[in-house]
Amino acid sequence: MTNAPLNAASLRGAVDLSSLVRQHNTPTPEVGEGASDQPAGEASKPSGFATSANDASFTQVLELSNTVPVIVEFYGQGVEPALEPTIAQYKGRFALVMVDATSNPQLVQAFQVQEVPTVAAVIGGRPVQLFSGIMPETDLKEVLEQVLQLAAQNNVTGTLPAAEGSEETEEEPVEEPLPPLHQEAFDAISAGDYPAAIAAYKSAITQNPRDQQAVAGLAQVSLLSRLEGHTADAVRSAAGQEPLNVEAQLAVADLDVSGGHLGDAFDRLLELFPSVDADGKSAIRTRLLDYFEIAGAEDPRVADARRRLTLLLY
Structure with missing residues (x-):
């Protein structure tokens, strides 16, 4: 690190x-x-x-x-x-x-x-x-x-009560405001409006293609949007019934990533990759790149998955 x-x-x-x-x-x-x-x-x-x-x-x-x-x-x-x-x-x-x-x-x-x-x-x-x-x-x-x-x-927005008898800080901490489009995305996520958050992050990337926070935010909120309205049982059942169906396997990989099981998601998609057509390979590659942004380049699982994907591509 x-x-x-x-x-x-x-x-x-x-x-x-x-x-x-x-x-x-x-x-x-x-x-x-x-x-x-x-x-x-x-x-x-x-x-x-x-x-x-x-x-x-x-x-x-x-x-x-x-x-x-x-x-x-x-x-x-x-x-x-x-x-x-x-x-x-x-x-x-x-x-x-x-x-x-x-x-x-x-x-x-x-x-x-x-x-x-x-x-x-x-x-x-x-x-x-x-x-x-x-x-x-x-x-x-x-x-x-x-x-x-x-x-x-993740709807974790509570506030803890101050310690009884503790000294209050005289001045509130000065927090740097988010860039306008990032704030717009943040507010939309808080309201559960994932399409609006996606649009805001896309606009931020259009303005600055090197805005890595927007790239990562877009990957994260896109995953949340894809999972909205689906149950874990239904997603896993569909993937089990159609092991070569790219969309079904991408959906269960999303579920794995949302639960912190990044390695499982990588293994699932990289093992499927050689068995699908060109469109399927493109979809898997694109989704893996999103996961790499969500996880961060420092995660050793990302480095390993990048190597495996490179070998499969070339």
């Missing part, structure tokens, strides 16, 4: 966290309370909108991520958590969860942590890899704004 500023294409489903969901019910951590001693397996509450979690308590974080996007900060090996002051500026629009990478191997494996600090997000129970290393605050805020946009697309 890199310390360079990320764009919307870097926001992607990382892994399936279902293995971390415990079978019994546990209360959602009340982020925003003051520090208190917690029994083993429960999240501690250092201050403000920050808390700590471990392998045993992460189910609470998944539940919390249905209310607000959760930023997960892995630290350890002489690296201390550093994101709390920035997260506090958003006044409850995020929760921050700090995880000691040296003592939580399940979370380290689930989030594919290779160094500290590593920062990820969880939105509606789904993980999103963000970056590793130390990022300047200006670039960090840009990433956080993109996380808020992705959260809005």
Whole structure:
């Protein structure tokens, strides 16, 4: 990963966290309370909108991520958590969860942590890899704004209450406004009007073909639009009945990507590629390129899929 500023294409489903969901019910951590001693397996509450979690308590974080996007900060090996002051500026629009990478191997494996600090997000129970290393605050805020946009697309728009007795920030953080067409797309997504969002992103790309945030946003909202009105059972049933039907396989690949199963989507389409005609190959290639934008070039699964596609093309 890199310390360079990320764009919307870097926001992607990382892994399936279902293995971390415990079978019994546990209360959602009340982020925003003051520090208190917690029994083993429960999240501690250092201050403000920050808390700590471990392998045993992460189910609470998944539940919390249905209310607000959760930023997960892995630290350890002489690296201390550093994101709390920035997260506090958003006044409850995020929760921050700090995880000691040296003592939580399940979370380290689930989030594919290779160094500290590593920062990820969880939105509606789904993980999103963000970056590793130390990022300047200006670039960090840009990433956080993109996380808020992705959260809005998934209807995760709550706000946490401030800690009782906590000091209020005197000045509201100054947020850079989105470009007009990006704001138009964002508002349309929030309203569930995917065709309008698609049109706005296309206009942005027409004005600036190098606008990678618009390219990635178009790929994301196009996927949401294609899935609208369909059920997972119907999509998978159709794909099972017609294994060589390109449209049916593209639909189930969309479903896989929406659930964070990027590798499954790549395998499905790349294995189908040699068996279809020229039009089918073109459709698969186009869809894979969309997925590459959604996932981000830094995802190792993207690099592997690009190599496989190149070999199939030539």
